[in-house]
Amino acid sequence: MIDAYATFAPDSFAGKTVLVTGAASGMGFETARAFLSKGAEVVMCDRDADGLARRHEELGGMAGTPHKVVADMGDPDSIGRMFDYCDARLARLDNVVTCAAIITAKRIPDQDWAHWQRVLGVNLLGTFFTVQGAVQRMQGSGGGNIVCVASDAGVHGGGGLIADTAYAASKAGTLSLVKSVARELAGKAVRINALNPGPTDSPMHSHIDPALKDRIAANLPIRRMGRPDDMAAAILFLCSDAASFVYGAALDVDGGSMFR
Numbered sequence: 632m633i634d635a636y637a638t639f640a641p642d643s644f645a646g647k648t649v650l651v652t653g654a655a656s657g658m659g660f661e662t663a664r665a666f667l668s669k670g671a672e673v674v675m676c677d678r679d680a681d682g683l684a685r686r687h688e689e690l691g692g693m694a695g696t697p698h699k700v701v702a703d704m705g706d707p708d709s710i711g712r713m714f715d716y717c718d719a720r721l722a723r724l725d726n727v728v729t730c731a732a733i734i735t736a737k738r739i740p741d742q743d744w745a746h747w748q749r750v751l752g753v754n755l756l757g758t759f760f761t762v763q764g765a766v767q768r769m770q771g772s773g774g775g776n777i778v779c780v781a782s783d784a785g786v787h788g789g790g791g792l793i794a795d796t797a798y799a800a801s802k803a804g805t806l807s808l809v810k811s812v813a814r815e816l817a818g819k820a821v822r823i824n825a826l827n828p829g830p831t832d833s834p835m836h837s838h839i840d841p842a843l844k845d846r847i848a849a850n851l852p853i854r855r856m857g858r859p860d861d862m863a864a865a866i867l868f869l870c871s872d873a874a875s876f877v878y879g880a881a882l883d884v885d886g887g888s889m890f891r
């Protein structure tokens with residue numbers, strides 16, 4: 632098993648803070664773990680209180696205790712309370728990673744107005760208002776890094792069995808949001824970038840038949856699905872000084888899924 636974080640020294644993020652949304656599962660949890668292992672002060676946020684408590688406890692053996700806050704990215708007041716929590720506990724906010732999202736796989740006739748509102752509400756509005764809160768704080772404290780987790784579905788479209796139109800559109804919107812915020816923040820010392828994961832074996836896909844997962848892997852040029860640590864390593868990179876000239880970009884970490 633490779634150590635995806637081996638190129639980062641154990642103190643790479645010492646003295647730095649990070650807020651990770653969607654931290655009770657998959658990439659968000661792994662990102663929180665990765666930052667913690669590299670010395671950061673971590674705030675884990677999720678809507679799933681029980682899951683968050685369990686995953687928070689799992690990190691108990693590591694040096695540094697992460698903070699945890701329950702918040703719903705589909706509710707602006709809840710996002711506001713998440714930032715209040717951070718303001719009360721952190722000296723400053725250096726890094727924000729938005730992983731929280733819902734995935735849906737409905738056929739076109741089955742997607743009603745409420746479905747689109749729910750998916751865009753969490754995945755797109757939740758991301759924007761988290762970015763807004765991050766920018767307000769980072770601009771007041773000399774800068775920071777933001778990574779928004781989008782999706783290869785935002786580039787290539789969704790549809791079909793895994794990700795539907797509403798999900799893909801929410802992720803395309805996230806990519807556009809990142810570009811727009813980057814443009815508006817020019818010269819303000821806040822770097823914002825997007826990450827486009829390809830198919831990644833996380834609890835988000837727990838409902839998918841193992842045979843379908845095998846087919847997905849076989850169709851990728853790299854011949855395996857992504858792992859949460861593949862994504863967390865790329866997020867560490869985007870938040871590190873090694874990426875100081877990476878700005879408003881969308882990094883594909885997808886095993887070559889664009890060649891499918």
Ligand SMILES: NC(=O)c1ccc[n+]([C@@H]2O[C@H](COP(=O)([O-])OP(=O)(O)OC[C@H]3O[C@@H](n4cnc5c(N)ncnc54)[C@H](O)[C@@H]3O)[C@@H](O)[C@H]2O)c1
Pocket residue numbers: 652653654655656657658659676677678679682702703704705729730731732733734753757780781782783784827828829830831832833834835836
């Ligand atoms: N897994 C993949 O194949 C894949 C591919 C491309 C992009 N992505 C994106 O990567 C990110 C992480 O996905 P994952 O695979 O780790 O999924 P996951 O389902 O394992 O984790 C998502 C987390 O987000 C939380 N969440 C959902 N709605 C929320 C809300 N309203 N408020 C707060 N938290 C909420 C969930 O409780 C969960 O803990 C998502 O943005 C997803 O769209 C995933």
